[in-house]
Amino acid sequence: DAKTTQPPSMDCAEGRAANLPCNHSTISGNEYVYWYRQIHSQGPQYIIHGLKNNETNEMASLIITEDRKSSTLILPHATLRDTAVYYCIVKQNQGGKLIFGQGTELSVKP
């Protein structure tokens, strides 16, 4: 079973920041937070992951609360091509399995 809770859907205006929340209140000390996204009819795409520090890469930023019970994925300037289902997953970094929940369906609108 997925260990995360995400809103089923969100809208965002093109060019604005998209902030996608995720709750993972039962996360354990050796589990990382991973984010993937799936554009319609394609395979999921890895976005970013982190343990406790905030992370940033060319795609997004990941903000993890100090107690690690929740996190937010930030797409700083959303484009229409960012419309996708975004999955927040917690798992051990070495091994472990990705368990996909239902994710958040992000719609970026012009």
Place this chain on the structure above:
Amino acid sequence: SQTIHQWPATLVQPVGSPLSLECTVEGTSNPNLYWYRQAAGRGLQLLFYSVGIGQISSEVPQNLSASRPQDRQFILSSKKLLLSDSGFYLCAWSVLNGIGEQYFGPGTRLTVT
């Protein structure tokens, strides 16, 4: 760079027919390999994973089987398809004992009629 291939892209098969889906990875050695299925809408279900040639772990009992005859080849099979086998099948790989992210192939959309 690493790439992952799946074929065919789409497949329509009658109930009771056999199935063989193939996945190959290029540009890496000793990957972990995975088969997922995505039935209607969202939600991927892990079906099988493999940490090496001939080593297959099954996550859910079902009508399907997997094999890994070569290091970078992963095959999903069925002897007799059921209607419930319809779905979007995705192969993925990750670096063995690496930092954990998985890279997915383009998928095969299977319709059983």
